[in-house]
Amino acid sequence: MCRCYMSIMADPISSSARKAVTETWAAPDLAQRIRRAVDARGLPITEAWRAGGEAPAPPIITSGAGTARVTNIIKRAEAGSRLNAANIVTLFEADGPDISAITAAADLLRARSAGDAVTYVVNRNINYTNICLYKCGFCAFSKGSTKQMRGPAYRIDAAEISRRTVEAWARGATEVCLQGGIHPDYDGNTYLDVLRAVREAVPQMHIHAFSPLEITHGAATLGLSLDEYLGRLQRAGLSTLPGTAAEILDDDVRAIICPDKLKTQDWLAVMRAAHRLGLRSTATIMFGHVDTYENWATHLLTLRDLQEETGGFTEFVPLPFVHMEAPIWRQGRARSGPSWRETLLMHAIARLALHPVIPNIQASWVKLGETGVIAALGAGVNDLGGTLMDESITRAAGGRNGQLCDAPRMAELASRAGRHAVQRTTLYKHIAAPALAQAGD
Numbered sequence: 001m002c003r004c005y006m007s008i009m010a011d012p013i014s015s016s017a018r019k020a021v022t023e024t025w026a027a028p029d030l031a032q033r034i035r036r037a038v039d040a041r042g043l044p045i046t047e048a049w050r051a052g053g054e055a056p057a058p059p060i061i062t063s064g065a066g067t068a069r070v071t072n073i074i075k076r077a078e079a080g081s082r083l084n085a086a087n088i089v090t091l092f093e094a095d096g097p098d099i100s101a102i103t104a105a106a107d108l109l110r111a112r113s114a115g116d117a118v119t120y121v122v123n124r125n126i127n128y129t130n131i132c133l134y135k136c137g138f139c140a141f142s143k144g145s146t147k148q149m150r151g152p153a154y155r156i157d158a159a160e161i162s163r164r165t166v167e168a169w170a171r172g173a174t175e176v177c178l179q180g181g182i183h184p185d186y187d188g189n190t191y192l193d194v195l196r197a198v199r200e201a202v203p204q205m206h207i208h209a210f211s212p213l214e215i216t217h218g219a220a221t222l223g224l225s226l227d228e229y230l231g232r233l234q235r236a237g238l239s240t241l242p243g244t245a246a247e248i249l250d251d252d253v254r255a256i257i258c259p260d261k262l263k264t265q266d267w268l269a270v271m272r273a274a275h276r277l278g279l280r281s282t283a284t285i286m287f288g289h290v291d292t293y294e295n296w297a298t299h300l301l302t303l304r305d306l307q308e309e310t311g312g313f314t315e316f317v318p319l320p321f322v323h324m325e326a327p328i329w330r331q332g333r334a335r336s337g338p339s340w341r342e343t344l345l346m347h348a349i350a351r352l353a354l355h356p357v358i359p360n361i362q363a364s365w366v367k368l369g370e371t372g373v374i375a376a377l378g379a380g381v382n383d384l385g386g387t388l389m390d391e392s393i394t395r396a397a398g399g400r401n402g403q404l405c406d407a408p409r410m411a412e413l414a415s416r417a418g419r420h421a422v423q424r425t426t427l428y429k430h431i432a433a434p435a436l437a438q439a440g441d
Contacts, residue, residue, distance in 0.1 A: 032332035039339040040292055041093065049372070051288065051320035051337040056371040058340055066101025070094060074105045077352035082304065088297035091349045092342070099341065106348035106380030113359045114382035117422040117430070118414035122407065123175035123208070123386035124168035128194060129155040132181025134213075136258040137328030138247070138289055138321060155183060158193055162201035168389060169202045172407075175426045177386065178209035179242060188218035188229060192236050199237035206426045207237050211245040212270035213262050226273040234277060240426055241274050241281035243313070248285065249302045250295045257289060257328060268306055275312025280427060283313045283358070287346060288321035288338030289328065296346070300353045307357040314428060315360035315383060318346040320367050343368070344379050351380030360428060365405045370413060377417035383424075384410055 026034055039045050048055035066074075073087045094102055131153050132139075156164075165176055176198055183190075191210055198207050210218075210233070219229035230238075247257060249264045274281055283303050287296060307313050321337045323329040329336065338346070351361050362383040363376040373384060387406050405413075407423065414421035423431045 035332065035334065036329070036336045038335060039342055040288070040335070045336070045339045047340055049340045049369075050323070051343065051367045052322035052324065054369065057344075057369065057375050060099055060341060060344065062097045062100045064097040066094075066098045070098045070101055074101060074352065077355055078105065078109060080356045082301075083353050085294065085297040085301060088300060088349060088353055089293045091352070092293040092296060092345055094345060095341070099345065102345060102352070103348045103379035106351040107378055109351055109355055110361070110380045110382050113356060114361075116419055117382070118377060118384060118410070118417070118419045119360075119382060119422050119424040119428065119430070120384045120405075120407075120410045121175055121386045121424055121426055122171075122173045123177055123426075124164065124171075124173050124389040125386070126156070126161060126164050126176055126178045127180050128161060128178060129153075129180040129183045129186075131155060131183045133184055134182055134258070134260055136247075136261060137331075137333070138257050138286065138326045158197040161194060161197040165198045165201040165205055169205060171389070173205070173387075173389070174431070175206040175208050175386065177242060177388075178207065179211055179214070179244065182213065182217050186217070187221035188224065188232075189222070191218045192232060195233065195236040195238055206239045208240045208242060208426055209238055211242060212267045213245040215241070215270045215274075216262055216266060226270060227277065230270075230274055230277055230279065234279060238279065240314070241271075241279055243271070243282040243284045243317070246284050246286070246299075248287065248291050248295050249299045250291075253291050253295050256333075264302070268302070271306060271312065272310060275310035280312050280314050282315050282317055282362075283307075284317045284319050285346070285350075286319045286321060288342065289323075289326075289334040297353075300350060304354055304357055307354070311357075313358050314426075315362050316350050316354055316358050317362040317364060317385065318343070318350060319364055320346070322367060340372070343372070344375060347376045347381050348379040365413070373413050374417045377414070377419060384413065384421075 037044055047058045049057050069090060073083065073091060076087070077083055091102055161178075168176055178194060178198070191214060195207060195209070198205055215226065215230065219226055222229060224232070245262065246267055247254060249267065251264050254261065254263065271281055285296070285299050303313065303316065320343045321334070323334065323337045326334065328334040347361055347363060354361075360383050361381050362385050363373050363381040365373050365384055366388070368376060384405070387404060387410070389404055407421075411421040425431060
C-alpha cells in the first residue's frame, strides 16, 4: 500500500471515517485489494489467522498499564452500568496495553458472573435444506435452486430428521439444533412437521430450532401473528430459538449484506414475542465484513436493551465472518473477516458491555479453532457451545475446523485454558455424570 494512504489510515479517526477514505479515494481495483487486507480500522492485518481457517491464533503481547480512558470505561462496565456507543467504540479501538486491560477485566467479570466451569452442550445440528429464496452476500451454504452450485442442493425429509434425532440421542445428545434455508415450497406447516418428526422420535429431546427469519416466513405463509404462530410451534415441541439471522442489527449494514432479509426491527419483534411466551433464545453477531466499530456498538446495545426488557437471552455468541467462499467477499465487496485482535476483543467487550444482563459469552470452536478458543477462555468466555456432530454452514464458507468437538475434546480445551469442562443443558443447567448415562452417553 502507498505510504500516503497508510499515513492517513493511521490518524486518530473513527473506523467509519477510515472506511470512507478507502471507498472515496481509492480506485476500484485498489479499493478491493485494500478491503481484503485490512481490519475495520482500515489498518493491515499481518497475521495468518482467519476465522474458520487452520492457522493458529497469534499471541497478543503487550506490556504496561491500560490508559486512563479505557480503565474508566472498564470500571463503569464492572459496576453494571450501560456503556454508550462511544465507550464501546473506544474499547474496540484498543491496542497495546489496553487490550490486556480489557481482556483481564473481562476474565475477572466472567469468574464473578459465571464461575470457572467451561460449559458445553452435547447436541446435533440438523440443517434440513440448503435451498433458499434469499441471497445473503455472506452465505455460501444456501442454494438458489436445485441446480448444483458449490455442492449439491438438498432437502431432508421427516423420516431422515427422525433418524438423525434418534442417532443423536443414542450418542448422548440432549439437544437438536434445526435450521435451514427458506425453501420455496416451505410454509408454516413445514416447521410444525419438523417439530413433530423430532418429538415423535425422541420425546425427551430439547428442540432448539428456527431463526427469526424462518419464524416470520412461517407466520406470514399461514396468515398468523408472531404470537399465534410461536404459540403453535411451542405447543408442537419448540423449546428454544437460536439467535441467528441477526448478522449486524443495523439496517445500513443489512442493506449491503442481506438486502432482502428481515430488518432489525423484524428480528427484534420475533425475539420479543418469543420471550413474551416464555421461549428463551440465544443472541449472535456476525462481524468482520463491511461493518464498523460503530455498527458493533449499536448491535451490542440493541441486544442489551431488549434483554433488559424481556430477560429472554441465554447467551451471546460472536461469530466472526468466514470469508473464503462467501459471495460478497469473492465479489471484492467485503473484508477478509475480522483480525485476531478484533475477534478476541469482541468476546471480551461483549462480556463488559452486556454485564450483568447476559451472563454467558460463548466462543465458537468452529470459527476460532483450538488456539483461538483457548485464548478466548482467558478473555471473558465461559461457554463453548455445542458438540454439533454435523456442521455444515461454516464448512460451506470454507471453514476447516471440523464437524464435531466431542466431550473429551471440550475437556481438553478447557484444561489447556486452566479450567474444567462441565456438560450443560440448553438452558445452562449443569448435568452430573450419572445423568449422562441416562441420556445415552
